[in-house]
Amino acid sequence: MKKWCFLLFLGLNASLLTAQDDLPGSIIKTNPFGLAFGNFNLAYEKVLSESSSVIVKAKYTYKFLGLKVNVAGVGAGYRYYLSHAKKPAPGGFYVNPEIAYNTGSSGDFKYGTFVVGGEIGYQIGSKKGVVFDVGIGPKYTTFFGSFEQLEFNGLDNAAASILLPGITVAVGYAF
Numbered sequence: 001m002k003k004w005c006f007l008l009f010l011g012l013n014a015s016l017l018t019a020q021d022d023l024p025g026s027i028i029k030t031n032p033f034g035l036a037f038g039n040f041n042l043a044y045e046k047v048l049s050e051s052s053s054v055i056v057k058a059k060y061t062y063k064f065l066g067l068k069v070n071v072a073g074v075g076a077g078y079r080y081y082l083s084h085a086k087k088p089a090p091g092g093f094y095v096n097p098e099i100a101y102n103t104g105s106s107g108d109f110k111y112g113t114f115v116v117g118g119e120i121g122y123q124i125g126s127k128k129g130v131v132f133d134v135g136i137g138p139k140y141t142t143f144f145g146s147f148e149q150l151e152f153n154g155l156d157n158a159a160a161s162i163l164l165p166g167i168t169v170a171v172g173y174a175f
Contacts, residue, residue: 016084075098094122141162
């Protein structure tokens with residue numbers, strides 16, 4: 001009986017692995033417009049199933065609104081593809097809850113952010129592996145750091161939180 005269960009388990013795993021061979025298992029992508037605004041970012045998406053994937057992001061910002069800054073950040077998210085019945089992951093409409101942490105400085109001003117948010121978007125890929133990804137959603141951002149030189153009217157100067165929009169525009173390669 002144990003032998004049959006083991007063989008069934010192996011057979012199911014082999015069929016799942018074979019089904020995934022036709023689909024790209026990974027995507028690496030970046031925002032092509034980011035460098036023009038002083039932001040370099042890179043994202044890696046790993047397909048988990050026909051309906052989901054995980055995404056890991058890294059970014060570095062060296063210029064913001066004309067100011068020299070030094071900001072580095074990492075983030076992670078889980079994507080659920082709503083259109084997986086018609087088009088398996090990593091393509092179609094998705095929802096993407098995510099978190100991120102950034103730390104940086106500009107002169108003597110040192111700060112960090114913790115971000116919790118989500119996006120809805122659409123990702124499409126070509127047969128040659130080129131991927132386009134667009135998304136938008138709210139991001140609840142908490143700032144912390146040395147805010148002594150800034151005045152937030154009515155807010156604690158040790159930390160401040162705000163709801164900001166998040167936009168994803170990315171081009172990448174699926175493999």
